[in-house]
Amino acid sequence: MLVVDSISKSFGGFLAVNRVSFEVQEGEILGLIGPNGSGKSTVFNLISGAHKVTGGSIRFEGRNITGLTPDKICHLGIARTFQIPRPFKKLSLLENVTLSAYFGDDALRSPEEARDRARKVLEIIGLPTDDRTEVTTLGAAGLKKLELARALSTQPRLLLADESLGGLDHQEMEQAADTLNHIRTELGITIVWVEHIMGVLMRVVDRVMVLDYGEKIAEGLPKEIANDPKVIEVYLGNQQALA
Amino acid sequence: MALFDFFLLEAIINGILFGGVLALLALGLNLVFGVVDVIWIAYAELVMSGMYIIYTLHITWGWPLLLAAPMAIVGVGLMGLVVHRLIIAPILDTPPINQLLATGGLLFFLQNFATLIFGADFRNIGLSLPILQIFELYISFSRLLSFGAAVLGMIGLYLFLSRTYIGTAIRAVAQDREIMSLMGVNTKKVYLITSALAGAMAGLAAILLVLQQDVHPFIGFSFGPITFMICVMGGLGNLIGGFFAAFIISQIISIGSFYGSTELSYVIAFVLFIIVMFIRPQGIFKRNT
Numbered sequence: 118m119l120v121v122d123s124i125s126k127s128f129g130g131f132l133a134v135n136r137v138s139f140e141v142q143e144g145e146i147l148g149l150i151g152p153n154g155s156g157k158s159t160v161f162n163l164i165s166g167a168h169k170v171t172g173g174s175i176r177f178e179g180r181n182i183t184g185l186t187p188d189k190i191c192h193l194g195i196a197r198t199f200q201i202p203r204p205f206k207k208l209s210l211l212e213n214v215t216l217s218a219y220f221g222d223d224a225l226r227s228p229e230e231a232r233d234r235a236r237k238v239l240e241i242i243g244l245p246t247d248d249r250t251e252v253t254t255l256g257a258a259g260l261k262k263l264e265l266a267r268a269l270s271t272q273p274r275l276l277l278a279d280e281s282l283g284g285l286d287h288q289e290m291e292q293a294a295d296t297l298n299h300i301r302t303e304l305g306i307t308i309v310w311v312e313h314i315m316g317v318l319m320r321v322v323d324r325v326m327v328l329d330y331g332e333k334i335a336e337g338l339p340k341e342i343a344n345d346p347k348v349i350e351v352y353l354g355n356q357q358a359l360a
Numbered sequence: 361m362a363l364f365d366f367f368l369l370e371a372i373i374n375g376i377l378f379g380g381v382l383a384l385l386a387l388g389l390n391l392v393f394g395v396v397d398v399i400w401i402a403y404a405e406l407v408m409s410g411m412y413i414i415y416t417l418h419i420t421w422g423w424p425l426l427l428a429a430p431m432a433i434v435g436v437g438l439m440g441l442v443v444h445r446l447i448i449a450p451i452l453d454t455p456p457i458n459q460l461l462a463t464g465g466l467l468f469f470l471q472n473f474a475t476l477i478f479g480a481d482f483r484n485i486g487l488s489l490p491i492l493q494i495f496e497l498y499i500s501f502s503r504l505l506s507f508g509a510a511v512l513g514m515i516g517l518y519l520f521l522s523r524t525y526i527g528t529a530i531r532a533v534a535q536d537r538e539i540m541s542l543m544g545v546n547t548k549k550v551y552l553i554t555s556a557l558a559g560a561m562a563g564l565a566a567i568l569l570v571l572q573q574d575v576h577p578f579i580g581f582s583f584g585p586i587t588f589m590i591c592v593m594g595g596l597g598n599l600i601g602g603f604f605a606a607f608i609i610s611q612i613i614s615i616g617s618f619y620g621s622t623e624l625s626y627v628i629a630f631v632l633f634i635i636v637m638f639i640r641p642q643g644i645f646k647r648n649t
Contacts, residue, residue, distance in 0.1 A: 165542055191544035203539050205532045216532055219525050221544035228525055271544055 118143040118307055119164070119195075119275060124173030126159055126331075133159045135331040136173065141275065146301050146308045148322035148339070150315055152351060156331040157311045158200060161277045164309075165197045166190040177275070191221050196273035200280040200311075202260035204267075210250040211235055214266045221271025235270050241304075242266045242296065258289045262296075269300065276300065278310045290317045297321060315352075319343065327351065366496045368618060373499060375614030376607065380507035381568050383606035385587040387514055387599060388561030394534045394597030395554040398448050398459045402467035404584030406443070406559060409470060410436040410566025411575040412478060418485050425487065432570075433563035440559020444552055452551075467580070474577035482574035489571065506568035513564045514603070517557070530554055534597070586626075589633045594645050601645030608644075 119141040126134040134156045141147050151157050162168040164175055166187040174183045182190055205213050211232070218238070219231035236246040242262045244250075255263060261284075268276055278297060285293060298321045300306050312318045319325070325342040327335040329351045335342055342348055389403045400406070410432035417428035447466060451458045489501040521527035533540045533550045541547045573579065590609050594601030609629050616625025636644060 167538060167542065186546070187538075187541040188544050188546045191542055197542060199539075203536055205535050205539075207535065208528065208532065212528065216525070216528055217543035220529060220540075231525075267543060 118178060119309075120176040121160075121164070122174045122176070124160070124163055124175060125171045126156075126163055126168060127171050133331050134163065137328070137331070137333050138173075139326055139333065139336065141307060141309055143307055144301070144305065145323040146297065146310055146321060148318045148325040149309055149311045149328065150313060150318065150325060150342075151328035153313065155328040157313075157328055158279055159331075160328070161197055161279055161309075161311060164190075164277060165195060188220075191271055191273075192223055194272070194274040195277065196221070196268035196271045196275075197277035198261075198264035198268045198279050202264045204252045204255075204260060204263050206252050208252065209248060210244065210252055210255070210263065211239070211246070211248045213252060213263060214239055214270050217267040218270035218272075224272070234272075235266075238266050238270045241299075242269070257284045258293075261285065261293065265296070265300075269304075269306070273306060276306050276308045278308060280311050280313065290314070294318070294321050315343070368615070370497050370499070371614050371618035372611065373497065374503065375611040377499075377503040377507040378614060379607035379610030380510040381565060382583070382587065382590060382610050383603045384510040384513055384561060384565050384568070385583060386590040386594065386602035386606050387517065388558040388565070389587055390591050390594070390597055390599050390602045391517075391554060391561070392558045393591065394599065395530055396444070396448065396452075396551045398452070398456075399463065399588075399596075400443070400558070401460060401463040401588075402443075402470060402580075403558075403562060404580030404587060405467050405470035406436050406439055406562040407566045407569065407583075408474060408575065408577070408580045409439060410563045411570045411579070412474060413563075414567065414570050415478075415483055415485055415575055419483070425485065429567045432566045433560050436563030436566060437556045437560035440555040440557070440562070441552055443559070444555035448555070449548070449551070471577050471580065478577065480577060482576045484574045485570055487571065500572070502571040506571060509564065509568055513561065517561065520557075526550075526553060586629070589630065593633055593636055593643055595643030598643065598645050601643055605644060 121137065121139050123136045123138050124134060125132065125136050137156070137160060149157050149160065159168065163170050166182070166185055166189070170183060174181060176182065177193060177195060180193070182193060205216075208216070214235035215228070215231045218234040219228065239246045242265055244259065244262050244266060252263065265278070294317045297308055297310060301308055310318060310322060319339040322339060325337065325339050326333060327342060327345075327348050334347050334351065335345045337345070385403070385407065389400060392398060392400050413432045413435045414428050417423040417431055418425050443466065447462050448459060451462060489505070492499045492501050492504065521531055529540065529545050530550055530553065533545065533547055537547050540550070586609065590605045591602050593609070594603070594605035612629045612632065613622070613625045616628050
């Protein structure tokens, strides 16, 4: 579904992503892990078009999307969430989601349709569907859900979920992992899930890829990755992440 | 002195009427800044162009005023579009100083272009609207009309921004442009629409000003700096802040002119502006959109 071929990204002299290649199969959840600053978020920024690649190419459903603008990539069916939620604080919860439904999906052209879509998505995600709830009343978990709701309302076929679980307590993490699993199984959306806490991720992903210093150091089944000496070394001194 | 000073009241009312037009001017400039993040130094010169459009259509070509006036909105709206496409878009990602210099260049271009075509003469559309007398108050009908139209224009823009999806997208882009493009919004299109809207606002202001004032190539200097000052005072990009700042400044000028002279009142307004900038550099109202 997604074929990433040897992409690189440098910021000035700093090589954030160095010739990373991977494929995402339709219907799977691919976990993308690595320590802070390993280039996970940059990979997302390159796929979603927020940053331009310095080298390499990205193909989505057979189509070369390298260098397309973010809005075009969104219309082709790729959506992303942000590690740190970035809602429009001056718009209501429903407005936030309706907006992305309206502009994110070419097929929708009436505001009513967009609002219905937004309500449906909010219900799936487990957020209030009324038009009065303000974004500012949501807690950390609520804001993470809003990120997800906004991404889903654009009707993606591939969801790039960026560290969805940072800042959540254990129970909230389990819930969020279940939600992602639900999105995959019930809605049929393929997911790439970036995370640095490995524990919860390992439970639901099909495959894992590990980045370190902008390079891919391992790829495989969760069980293989958890026992990979290179991965353990990278995470050494961060034992908690392995738990 | 009488217990109730009608002249002072007249000055206050004139201040309010003047404030309406200033608020409209500030709104257009603020809109572009809030959304596109660019300051159109030549904004007042776009208004000047609109005044010449009306003058040319009405006086030179003999169009009825009711037909010529709306053309200023259309014409300057198109100019806003062209300004963004030709001047701003190519340098949008470069340091802000480039954008200031480019729109500053546009200012001199428009002034000199107008001088070339129309000469430096003061021209007017030869319309004299009656002066209304309410008790002992004398209120200029053209000012009242301008105020009404300015308020309608602002309400129209408010409804557009708050009720339509494009309007909501414009507000959202002002808050976070990166996210909006990831949500499928073509930000380039949003910038173009915003620039056209700001141009249309300048066109509306041109209609209101041409009713009250002669047009000449350097008329922008008489309200350009003060419009910019109002925007900064209200918090650049803050539409509501600019609205209130317009009325504060217009009252200072109007009441100042009543007790002293117009020149002095402008000096007072600018001194106040400098003081405000020392105390609250972010403007009286916090900067946001």
